[in-house]
Amino acid sequence: MEAAEERPRRRPAGLGVLALLCSSLLLNVLFLAYYYFLSPPSQLADGGSCGLSWALRAARDAEALAATDSCSGHGQVFLDGVVGEDGRPGCECNRCFDGPHCSIRTPNCTADATSGDPLFLEPYWKRHAAASAVLVPGWHRLSYATTDGLFQSVELENHIRRLHRAVGNAVVDGKRLVFGAGSTQLINALVHALSPDANAAAASPPARVVATAPYYPPYRTQTAMFDGREYRWEGTTAAAWANASRNSSSFIEFVTSPNNPDALLRAPVLRGSAVIADHAYYWPHFTHIAAPADEDVMLFTMSKPSGHAGSRLGWALIRDEKVAKRAYEYVQSSIMGASRDTQLRMLEIVKVMLANLHGEEDIFAFGHDVMRTRWRRLSAVVSRSRRISLQRINPQYCTYFNRVREPSPAYAWVKCEREEDDDCYEALLKARIITRSGAGYDASSRYTRVSLLKSDDDFEVLVERVTDLVNAENYDDDVPRGSSSM
């Protein structure tokens, strides 16, 4: 009986266990099936190809390199950096930092405030790494011809026009857009395009290329280097005035607004001259936008709005068909168009800028904030000085930010006030600050240009040196003359 009674109770239990066992085993099989068949094989090996094939290697290389070394936040590793013994590119340290990881601060380091390197925007692009990266396939744009049938990416042109419209700094409608290898190349391209045609040149005298001091030196140096028979560098507009009456030849006047070096807004000085309006700095990082610029010939560069100076892309906006055609043909004849690799990369960069305009990550809000803070800090230090002074810039209403904005110039135009400091460059060099003498800008050597748009490290060292200078000066004044060496 016991056994007989046991059976009915025991059997269902056994069945239940078996059923559970079977379903559990079935589940095992399903998991195994998923594990081995549904997931890509590489996933087991290296953590997954995430559906990428040929692009994976380049993406991994870029991330791996960026991850190898932070360079202590005072330098960079670049994919094309010089390779060290470990077979990898090493840190390229910011100024005044040294050592394999840029961790060693150089004592009493001299500040270098010379170049217009727009490194103040580097942190912005690191913050937008995902959106701004671009992968260039090996077969990208082998041809000489690109989407306009010649040398210019139609999409990049459209996006640059959108950027101007959105920022409101230039009227693009009714104008041709011509790319060049930086606005630097377009300086001579436009001088060429506005000069008499080579055939006519024999008859008509060469065009006289001029600018008002202080002016950006390449207008002079580049025009003199190319030294074309159709034009001639004639120096400052002041000098040109005097000779103008005695000469019937046409003028080509460079008008830089905001001006480099002194950040002031400028207008043409000569009546009836052909004007090249250089608006490299007419972006909300550096100045208020009063109204869209609308000259016949305008010059812009990516170096200043996005900070990609190394990419070498500039553009001219030109109203007259014939002038635009001659400038375009100049770029064609001299370099067959700006690098297509750069045109692709800048397209991605402009897309990121456009996508963030007026938002929390607006690049111009970011840039203005950095540059305004720097100007404020420098002004505060210099305000204590009777030896050096800065150009005066007032807050102005900006149509882009839709409010009055504080000044944020790219450069300080420093004046040495003491009579004995007639070479301001030398005076600052003694204080271990490298600048660019006013003499190079055809201005008085009492002035010198101090760059404010480089890296944070550059600016910190600059402020240190200027502070030392001003403190020493105040110390001099407190003690009797001659004993300042005490």
Added chain:
Amino acid sequence: MEAAEERPRRRPAGLGVLALLCSSLLLNVLFLAYYYFLSPPSQLADGGSCGLSWALRAARDAEALAATDSCSGHGQVFLDGVVGEDGRPGCECNRCFDGPHCSIRTPNCTADATSGDPLFLEPYWKRHAAASAVLVPGWHRLSYATTDGLFQSVELENHIRRLHRAVGNAVVDGKRLVFGAGSTQLINALVHALSPDANAAAASPPARVVATAPYYPPYRTQTAMFDGREYRWEGTTAAAWANASRNSSSFIEFVTSPNNPDALLRAPVLRGSAVIADHAYYWPHFTHIAAPADEDVMLFTMSKPSGHAGSRLGWALIRDEKVAKRAYEYVQSSIMGASRDTQLRMLEIVKVMLANLHGEEDIFAFGHDVMRTRWRRLSAVVSRSRRISLQRINPQYCTYFNRVREPSPAYAWVKCEREEDDDCYEALLKARIITRSGAGYDASSRYTRVSLLKSDDDFEVLVERVTDLVNAENYDDDVPRGSSSM
């Protein structure tokens, strides 16, 4: 007894089942744990980030676009292509193909054999997609300065020197390497560097820039466009001979070897002239390598060895320090150096070329094979003609392939033999073949240049049209004159 006997047999079975059940359940728990905890969360969502973070988006965009449309194998989609209504770049079709997917063959299509577009190498880079792709971070090389402290990537320079050594086509030791925006830019950079200095120019007469016909037209057009006071285009060397005696001024002679258009090897014609040796085509794709070139001033470009014409990178190899310095300063003053984006990309490209030299995937073996086959096919057709003929090129021993190699010129230099065809360009145009007239090369219009290095599609159409031409001609000869229109 039965029951007593049953138990020992039944118990182990139950235990076994339970043990199996437990281990199976445990296995499932482990699977679940792996599934939910060990694998990155995104893997569940989108198939895995495979350890990538910021570089993933760009890599996916590039692959996704390449995968959207094969353009029927007769076109390309490019990341910066013109965007259609679907918000994506559409196919850019090869010549003679049309439609949204380049699937429609244009009937009676005219062959375009004008440009030197090196598209014959496009299939090579598609085959090496993984190795040749490069991901450019948004913060890459913002600065004007790069690894040489100025404008040139030291690593790229080193790799280009390695490439010359490995190919054996140029002596790089004891020479400075100067980059430019294509060898195009370096034409005028070298004319400038070899001309008297602007200050001295007033005293000494301008240098006389010459070449021997047939020569590459940009030597003339670009020199005439820049029209610097320190030099002057003086036409062909023949003409220059005549005037040489009457004139003490120095000569700058362009010597292109192999020559564009006729692929013949060239040597200087004038004694004592400064020579610019343009070796754009001195690579095993196009000619045998007899010995490393070793002139004082040599010109090269990436466009022809790798096919990246759109990237605009060329270089000069210069023995004399002063000449190299002037050429470098020219590039600095005119464009502030070749695009850093391009310098990075070309570094990756040269690495791939170097890694495969003399291997199964040797780019020069690939290139020579394509170009040799094209020359063979064209020659076979033209050999049946009494109306047109090709330049004669003999097989020659090549130090790179270490054997006698068949000819594989970049261009056919076609001569029209019939007396009435004194404009060979027009004669071929009537046969629906666009070429470049010999007149542009300062040669007889009985000659015209036919490009052979474009895409396979371009070449196929070209051979069709030439075959039509030759067949029609043979037909003409078989029937009595006047009735050929029957």
